[in-house]
Amino acid sequence: MEFGNYKEVLCARATDSKIQEVSQDGGIVTALFSYALEEGIIEGAVVAGPSDEPWVPKPVIAMSKEDLIDAAGTKYTHSPNVWALKEAVRQYGLEKVGTVGTPCQIMGIRKMQVYPFSTRFVADKLKLLIGIFCMENFPFASLETFVEEKMKVNMDDVTKMDIGKGKFFAYTGEEDNKIPLKQTHGYEQASCNVCPDYVAELADVSTGSVGTPDGWSTVFTRTDDGDSIFKAAVDAGVIETKPMDENVKPGLGLLSKLSKGKKDKNKKEAERRIKMGLPIPAGFDNFYKY
């Protein structure tokens, strides 16, 4: 299954207009964590917050809806959220923690939960893992290249970055600066080229933009906990949903194509590397299958 195992797939968005204004897509991450915080399901969430440098994210332990709103939106470079889980559990003393991450980050966390060799009393404190779809990520210097060199735009002026419809966008308010996605190829980090997961198959809930119209998100609920927290948020009116049927454009067909495409392409790269005598993580061979 190219989407991994899941309980339900939906088209969804946050109902709060304050979240809609700042979120990347349907604001699912921000809305679901806000709900979980209010309900006491989590006491804090590690998210990719702003740092002193524009577009360089920094893991932040969000303890309120305001903190979450400050951290909304996608930053197309590394935010080592997994690292900050330790701070959340130790320095902040949180007993119930949530976090959001790309598929590779969720993979690191899940492996730690199953084999917690040296992470005493961290695994049991993680209550909500939200995974975000991810085709690739970029070193910060790559982002600078797209925005400052290729688009001739000052990073400070950019209000939103987005990838979609075959283009990389950097919005500045006045005009939509964009370059064809082809021009970003070769700038992604090399480890993404063997990544087996597009839709965060191991998260409690995963979400992304592909498959649904602008302002909406595609959501998979996966674990029992993830499914029940998401449903409770919907019942509470924090998130609205539509069935993922033929009325939702572009729909699951495109998502399926992208997910399979990523797995096939990266499996090939893995095979190429193995031929050269290079290592691929043991266990990835199965992950490329669907």
Place this chain on the structure above:
Amino acid sequence: MFEKLKKSFGKSETKPVESEVKYEEGQVSVKPTNKPKIGYIHVSGCTGDVMSLTENYDILSTLLSDMVDIVYGQTLVDKWIHGTYAEEMPDMDLCFIEGSVCLQDEHSLIEVQEARKHSKLVAAFGSCAMNGCFTRFSRGGQQAQPKHESFVPLSDLIKVDLAIPGCPASPEIIAKSVVALINNDMDYLQPALDIANCNLACGCDLQTNVINKALCTGCGTCALACPTKAIDMIEGRPIINTNRCIKCGSCNVHCPRTWFPLDKIKKEFNL
């Protein structure tokens, strides 16, 4: 009990599990009567790993009294071979050995060699036993034994069957490993078997095994696992402060790009 394990180490004789069924206050309980005999040896370690074991508060008493027999050890039971070796070491199904071994300490050398002879399985318990950890920095010259300078991981001296790294190994991994052993869940233990002979580890592994191999995603799991905060994440990559690194090997073991237990994750989280 250890059938599969023994098979994989070429030992054929196996005992069937015998158990006693009890009915108490309407509840049925099954207690194994041939509980595995476990030993715990403390060589050049700090007792941190066995302390970690005792932090399994909820299950500790059941584990120690109902599930296993501790037949040897200085800390958990008062039974160990003294300097004169007057006492015989008993036979053990599994012997946990914590700490590395000082080559200038005759008693330690004999105790681990005896343990190998008397144990079906030997587990390197904690990073010192697996790969030396911070005893790798020892170089002698201190009172009262200035000559005690050389400390080696267990696998330099005896055959080790499985390793449970960590400085200390977490309470959870100890509980999970013991329960897996009792249930003969070899699948779960496979990674511990695979790293049994890792006798070299350091934060530098991330650079050579992951970053240099075009595998690092910047996920930050290594920095989460590091017990000494020797790892910073800079521009999406771990950077190791080698002056802080105590060579426990936790970072490399935890990195999802060294090995990845997909099936076990799916099983544990019902995914």
